[in-house]
Amino acid sequence: MTLRWFGPGYDPVTLEKIRQIPGIFGVITSLYGKQPGETWEKEELLAIKKQVEDNGLVIAGIESVNVHDAIKTGNAERDMYIEKYINTLKTVSQAGINLVCYNFMAVFDWTRSDLAKVRPDGAAVMSYDHKIIGQISPDNMISSMFEKANDHLLPGWEPQRMAKIKELFTMYQDIDEESLFANLEYFLKAIMPACEKYGIKMAMHPDDPGWPVFGLPRIMKNKNDLMRLVNAVDNHYNGVTLCSGSLGTNPDNDIPGIIRALKGRIHFAHIRNVKHNGPGDFEESAHLSSDGSLDMYAIMKALYETGFGGPLRPDHGRSIWGEVSVPGYGLYDRAIGLSYLCGLLEAIGKNNECN
Numbered sequence: 090m091t092l093r094w095f096g097p098g099y100d101p102v103t104l105e106k107i108r109q110i111p112g113i114f115g116v117i118t119s120l121y122g123k124q125p126g127e128t129w130e131k132e133e134l135l136a137i138k139k140q141v142e143d144n145g146l147v148i149a150g151i152e153s154v155n156v157h158d159a160i161k162t163g164n165a166e167r168d169m170y171i172e173k174y175i176n177t178l179k180t181v182s183q184a185g186i187n188l189v190c191y192n193f194m195a196v197f198d199w200t201r202s203d204l205a206k207v208r209p210d211g212a213a214v215m216s217y218d219h220k221i222i223g224q225i226s227p228d229n230m231i232s233s234m235f236e237k238a239n240d241h242l243l244p245g246w247e248p249q250r251m252a253k254i255k256e257l258f259t260m261y262q263d264i265d266e267e268s269l270f271a272n273l274e275y276f277l278k279a280i281m282p283a284c285e286k287y288g289i290k291m292a293m294h295p296d297d298p299g300w301p302v303f304g305l306p307r308i309m310k311n312k313n314d315l316m317r318l319v320n321a322v323d324n325h326y327n328g329v330t331l332c333s334g335s336l337g338t339n340p341d342n343d344i345p346g347i348i349r350a351l352k353g354r355i356h357f358a359h360i361r362n363v364k365h366n367g368p369g370d371f372e373e374s375a376h377l378s379s380d381g382s383l384d385m386y387a388i389m390k391a392l393y394e395t396g397f398g399g400p401l402r403p404d405h406g407r408s409i410w411g412e413v414s415v416p417g418y419g420l421y422d423r424a425i426g427l428s429y430l431c432g433l434l435e436a437i438g439k440n441n442e443c444n
């Protein structure tokens with residue numbers, strides 16, 4: 090059981106607090122201020138590792154090493170950036186870490202229309218309504234995301250990249266699902282020897298939400314896409330981050346079924362609930378099954394029964410009790426979510442022993 094922690098200077102949630110969550114084992118972190126393609130120094134990573142270990146925790150994985158747009162679009166600079174990516178994988182392994190979460194989303198990482206939708210009980214949650222996204226420009230969406238970010242960096246929303254949004258859209262103008270997938274396959278084939286050598290498991294994060302936004306291609310939306318990923322490069326080190334919240338944006342996605350189909354290739358799990366309000370319209374509820382649309386018991390049971398043994402973290406939480414944090418990443422609701430997931434696991438495990 091782990092919690093995402095953005096590191097010193099970026100996260101108001103401290104390691105001292107995280108270590109007091111019952112059942113916690115480690116954190117998932119990153120060199121958060123790095124731009125895609127920027128060099129990771131071993132000393133920088135070792136310094137964070139020491140800080141984590143001094144607090145009785147371990148670094149259970151890196152989320153994310155972001156993939157440069159040159160690799161995603163397959164332009165002339167991609168081999169140079171793949172070389173840099175491989176160097177980062179080497180640095181990660183030198184710090185004794187063997188898991189890297191990444192995504193292959195065009196232009197935008199996760200997308201929301203509101204970072205702080207107030208629910209009737211006063212909790213604020215992140216939400217998405219495709220009707221709203223359809224009426225605004227990418228620029229409007231970026232400024233509304235930054236306005237509600239509580240002065241924190243948003244994961245995957247590097248301001249330097251977002252400042253060049255028009256150039257980014259131009260870079261991707263000829264990229265469709267097939268070419269994006271071909272570029273992904275090229276990237277994976279190029280890094281797999283390094284992953285094997287350094288013992289790094291790659292864990293692809295699904296698209297969030299699981300459909301195209303602003304006409305950009307999306308290739309990791311559902312079971313077919315994830316199966317295509319693991320089959321295209323059939324290597325154990327090419328795996329998946331099972332994100333129930335991202336896959337759960339689409340009510341047609343049978344998440345326990347996806348977990349069973351990906352048995353052995355899920356290296357990391359992000360577990361949270363979502364509440365569907367209508368087609369293309371959802372909000373991030375509390376983790377409890379009863380608060381959202383997903384069956385959290387069935388999801389945890391599928392992970393248990395398929396022998397999933399990697400790090401698992403509660404994902405985005407609601408903003409409650411006046412906490413101000415990186416949106417979705419406050420301490421309180423994620424700690425509640427983590428305890429709930431521990432409870433489900435204990436019950437599933439003991440029930441299994443009895444049968």
Ligand code: DNO
Nearest residue numbers: 153190191192199244245294
């Ligand atoms: C958002 C996160 C994503 C995720 C990346 C993985 O809260 O789930 O930013 O970390 O897509 O590369």
